[in-house]
Amino acid sequence: QKLWFKTASADPAKLVFAITVKRTGRHVGNISLHAITARNHNAALNIFIGDPADRGKGYAREAIMLLLGHCFDSLGMNRVYLTLHSENETALRLYKLCGMKKEGLLREHECYSGKYVDKIVMGILKSEFNANEIKG
Numbered sequence: 308q309k310l311w312f313k314t315a316s317a318d319p320a321k322l323v324f325a326i327t328v329k330r331t332g333r334h335v336g337n338i339s340l341h342a343i344t345a346r347n348h349n350a351a352l353n354i355f356i357g358d359p360a361d362r363g364k365g366y367a368r369e370a371i372m373l374l375l376g377h378c379f380d381s382l383g384m385n386r387v388y389l390t391l392h393s394e395n396e397t398a399l400r401l402y403k404l405c406g407m408k409k410e411g412l413l414r415e416h417e418c419y420s421g422k423y424v425d426k427i428v429m430g431i432l433k434s435e436f437n438a439n440e441i442k443g
Contacts, residue, residue, distance in 0.1 A: 319343070320341060320342060320343045320344070321339065321340065321341045321343065322339060322340045322343070323337060323338075323339040324337065324338050324339065324370075324374065325337060326338055326354075326356065326366055326367075326370045328366070335356055335357060335358065335361040335366050336354065336355050336356035336357050336361070336366065336367070336370075337354070337355050338352070338353070338354045338355075338367075338370045338371065338374055339352070339353045339354075340352060340353075340374070340378070340387070341353060347385075347386075348383055348384050348385040348386070349384060349385060349386040349387065349388065350378065350382075350384055350386075350387055350388075351387075351388055351389055351390075352371070352374065352387050352388070352389045353389065354367055354370060354371060362397075367401055368401060368404060368405060371401075371402075371405045372405060375387060375405065375406075375431065375436055376436075379433040379436050384433065385432060385433050386430055386431070386432050386433070387430065387431055388410070388428060388429065388430035388431075389402065389407070389428075389429055389430070390413065390416075390426040390427065390428050390429075391426065391427050391429065392417075392419065392424050392425075392426060392427075393412070393424065393425040393426065393427050394424065399427065399429075402429050405431070406431050406435055406436055407429040407430060407431045408429060408430065408431065408435070409427060409428070409429055410428045410429060410430050411427075411428040412425055412426070412427055412428070413425065413426040413427075413428060
């Protein structure tokens with residue numbers, strides 16, 4: 308993990324943040340940007356909440372909204388995007404709640420457990436994002 312962190316923190320095309328519970332400081336997951344391109348002002352988002360007991364409590368939504376605000380207000384990003392398995396209804400609902408829109412479908416893009424799965428591409432533009440207007 309130390310080697311991974313050293314490599315990740317030295318990569319200018321990647322930012323990794325811990326997701327912690329405010330009251331206790333307990334680490335529940337990570338959120339990151341990767342494939343950051345300064346020329347095109349975009350980046351890919353990835354999020355992971357480790358313990359299933361911590362899912363559905365709003366941690367991911369809050370982390371995404373905070374990171375999107377940082378991307379658009381501080382980092383000068385114009386677009387943030389991600390991909391997800393087409394069968395992951397929970398994640399799809401979450402990303403829609405955060406204002407992301409479906410942009411496309413990558414058919415049989417990934418081999419998962421011996422089966423090819425489609426991936427949905429979702430994204431949000433700076434012009435579409437307003438942390439105060441996103442409802443959930």
